[in-house]
Amino acid sequence: MPAQVKKMGPSPLSLKNRHLWVILIESQMSELEKQLDELIEILRAGPRIAVLTGAGISAESGIPTFRGKDGLWRQFRAEELATPQAFFRDPKLVWEWYDWRRGIIGAKEPHAGHRVLARWERYFPHFVLITQNVDGFHRRAGSQNVLELHGNIWEVRCTQEGTIVENTECPLRKMPPLCPACGAMLRPNVVWFGESLPSETLEEAYAASASCDVMFAIGTSAYVQPAASLPLLAAERGAKIIEVNPEPTPLSSTADLSFLAKAGEILPLINERLPAGLGRT
Ligand code: OAD
Numbered sequence: 001m002p003a004q005v006k007k008m009g010p011s012p013l014s015l016k017n018r019h020l021w022v023i024l025i026e027s028q029m030s031e032l033e034k035q036l037d038e039l040i041e042i043l044r045a046g047p048r049i050a051v052l053t054g055a056g057i058s059a060e061s062g063i064p065t066f067r068g069k070d071g072l073w074r075q076f077r078a079e080e081l082a083t084p085q086a087f088f089r090d091p092k093l094v095w096e097w098y099d100w101r102r103g104i105i106g107a108k109e110p111h112a113g114h115r116v117l118a119r120w121e122r123y124f125p126h127f128v129l130i131t132q133n134v135d136g137f138h139r140r141a142g143s144q145n146v147l148e149l150h151g152n153i154w155e156v157r158c159t160q161e162g163t164i165v166e167n168t169e170c171p172l173r174k175m176p177p178l179c180p181a182c183g184a185m186l187r188p189n190v191v192w193f194g195e196s197l198p199s200e201t202l203e204e205a206y207a208a209s210a211s212c213d214v215m216f217a218i219g220t221s222a223y224v225q226p227a228a229s230l231p232l233l234a235a236e237r238g239a240k241i242i243e244v245n246p247e248p249t250p251l252s253s254t255a256d257l258s259f260l261a262k263a264g265e266i267l268p269l270i271n272e273r274l275p276a277g278l279g280r281t
Helices: 012-045 084-089 091-106 112-123 199-211 229-236 263-273
Strands: 048-053 126-131 146-148 151-158 164-166 186-190 214-218 240-244 257-259
Touching (some): 012 240, 012 257, 012 263, 084 091, 112 126, 112 263, 146 199
Parallel strands (some): 048 126
Antiparallel strands (some): 151 164, 151 186
């Protein structure tokens, strides 16, 4: 073995570094334990829970977010792919992009964090799940009542009649797909820039946010309106705000507790600590 690559024993410096790391990790863990205890007390005091999720909750499943380092809006121009004008200008191009995204989503699975939220729907007597995600992962994980603010990528809508049907064909045989009833083009049933959110769903989301005791904001950059205003409305009405996101967001200063961590790691930890007497079961 050449002298330069001879295996060295730990230097006094690396031992010292290791010691500092242990102290750092221990203090982070005790901070996390403190936060988890605090959260359980908050949940004891307020039984009505609302949860807002964003693209970050599906990141650990392998679905790209929009604004992160490899986010979709860093690689693609929203105005060429996610507006009604773009669709009517070039429906094939827009459908090819959605078909590609459906391919990614269809090949991945929801993770433990999605499943915890599905369990909470049964555990807490008052629980509303609001999502900005179109991937359908919450339903696939077992959530039954999901307010999908931005629609669902597995649904198509007739551009003529407005009928919405499920469509899971992937890849699509024909792009754009056509309505079997009237022959008009079908579009993805998602909300594009410049479009309104489905009004009933939005009303329900406002009502849940205005009346909850605790609101979780999980995996959202809190930039896109009106979703970003929901936790602010909840806070205004006295709810505690719990954020789960590895990065700080504009919501962090309003949050009562910020878990700077991944949803798939933190949600199971919270779930493990929920006492039996707290929820429905
Ligand atoms: P963004 O892509 O804007 O933000 C994702 C957030 O998730 C970021 O704040 C990340 O730090 C965080 N994140 C990343 N990995 C995470 C993890 N493992 N656990 C928890 N958080 C994590 O996504 P949204 O806020 O959902 O709208 O974006 C909102 C809307 O903007 C989308 O619904 C979409 C987009 O334009 C439409 O298409 C209409």
